Amino acid sequence: MTTMTLAKALNSGLRRAMEDDGNVLVMGEDVGRLGGVFRITDGLQKDFGDDRVIDTPLAESGIVGTAVGLAMRGYRPVVEIQFDGFVYPAYDQIVCQVAKLHFRSKGRVKVPLVIRIPFGGGIGAVEHHSESPEAQFVHTPGLKVVACSNPADAYGMIQQAIASDDPVIFLEPKRLYHSAKADVDESAELGPLWESRVVRPGTDVTLVGYGPTVSTCLDAAAVAGEEGRSIEVIDLRTLSPLDLAPVQESVRRTGRLVVVHEAHLTLGVGAEIAARVTEECFHSLESPVLRVGGFDTPYPPARIEEAYLPDLDRVLDAVDRTFGF
Amino acid sequence: MTDPVFGPAPAAADDPELVQLLTPEGERVHHAEFDLDFSADQLRGFYRDMTLVRRLDIEATALQRHGELGLWAQLLGQEAAQIGAGRALAPQDFVFPTYREHGVAWCRGVDPVRLLSLFRGVGHGDWDPNEHNFALYTIVIGAQTLHATGYAMGVQRDGAVGTGDPTRDTAVVAHFGDGASSQGDVNEAFVFAASYNAPVVFFCQNNQWAISEPFERQSRIPLYRRAHGFGFPGVRVDGNDVLATYAVTQAALQRARDGQGPTFVEAYTYRMGAHTTTDDPTRYRLSEDVEHWKLKDPIARVEVYLRRNGLVDDEFLAEVANEADELGERMRRECHELPDPTPTGIFDLVYAEKPAELAAQQASYEAYLASFSDEAEEVSA
Incomplete structure (x- = not known):
């Protein structure tokens, strides 16, 4: 049992998933050397290399679109969208490609992609940094959408989302990243993901x-x-x-x-x-x-x-x- | 126009070099960088491929006119660009098409009847991409160029570039058109491919028209020159010359496989037909233009070359014509036989792991359907 913040729990969950499966990649803006603007990917590039923790050009459609291609090649990309309000340039790729490829291909193409989005307000940010776009994605058949609320769930749910063969929009309550602290049992068996x-x-x-x-x-x-x-x-x-x-x-x-x-x-x-x-x-x-x-x-x-x-x-x-x- | 401070602006009117190995008149010409020796079998193969995919296209257009297809996107006039690009591929290469790459699909062994299913409305994509190394048709313009780039990034991570093993080193091809060159996704694909030096060939069939909009609406400069600004080479090839298209594509693919990064190939061609069967090009373009491009027909020039050099006889040409007839007949027959999907079957295709709530919606709909058959039974009883 370790006491950790929600941010640290996500970091540990990502690390665990990357250790368990060599095909898991992390990609996004500033996720490498910086460890992400919220430090969720802190230290991952140092330990897993820049082939698996990929700093991308600053283009959200490009990030999600190339992640689709990586998934088609057999990888399991975990994409970080830096802030909720910046997901819209990738909206077409998410709604028309990520969500529909399984259906379009009659299940021959799977897109095991996780799109992490820090969401919600309360951090005193400028415009486009505090939004809650979940309904847009819940309204899109082909996507699965989850939201974690505490460190223990964050640790388990991120691993389960990565293990899912369906694309998952993974919503993280950004204002709790560093304030929510709880005991997380990293050796405990994970409960079911798709249950409230x-x-x-x-x-x-x-x-x-x-x-x-x-x-x-x-x-x-x-x-x-x-x-x-x-x-x-x-x-x-x-x-x-x-x-x-x-x-x-x-x-x-x-x-x-x-x-x-x-x-x-x-x-x-x-x-x-x-x-x-x-x-x-x-x-x-x-x-x-x-x-x-x-x-x-x-x-x-x-x-x-x-x-x-x-x-x-x-x-x-x-x-x-x-x-x- | 020369600005006193910034200097001259590039202009579309600049006459770019066009790589060509076979002139419209069927004269074999040579090129310093891209020349290849083609065997007689290869040349006859190009003729056969182009003739058959033209037939495929004509047959599908006719099927649409007869109401068997809802729509068809014609490739007429682009046979050389597609066969040249398709035949240059190695088996392990992977292709991301638009919705018009019927000739490339042919080269990848996708049965033409599979292509019809999309346009007949019985499915959204009816072949296994991994069986043919040929992704499904993508209708949103340019979206697939990012998938190709990402796939190429995966190829890099698999260590399948630059090993020197010709059965392992892999290139990826992103097809798109002149209209798509204006899309953000295409430009982002250029940025990502350049940044990671990804093994991808951007193959643009510039057929001069994006539905009704002429090429000049998309670009002030020849498209292949855009590549330079992104940091990789670009080349314009005569897209109606199958030999040149093959040679240039092969060189670009090899560059990718060797780990030297992306290349932009602009296959300069012309859309002889409509955008799709719903389009009416007489509203926006002159018939003289079409007549002008008829003189550059991709198949005729190969036939002239083959005949003039004694590489084919009437018997060979008749065999290909017969084969085309058989293909047409089979497409007509098998198009009718394509099974309709079932309304309740769609629920199974959405997710790898079907959620309980979707299963419940399906069950509710099935119960609704069953309520009609109960009524029918009661009435008949």
């Missing part, structure tokens, strides 16, 4: 988050608990496929559901969850499914980002509102 998980049991309301909002939900549950309200918190972990069985099981007990994400509300992951839970749990619901998220505006300047991001108070407010119907 109850991280705090409760009986009155179900709160669902992923990535950076899981800790917000846990904070809200702690405060609500002091006020005598029992909140169950579920970490989705996988956004595509969605694993809603634990959510539905929970809602059948609590009758109330609030989904929390930093992404814009309209057509976000929360909207999909609301639709599916309504279909499956209609008679158990005591209240409509509520969502707390970023507003339907572009991400604001950093000085007011705390107002934009779902926080403890907005989550608790939504919890209160579920009792008002």
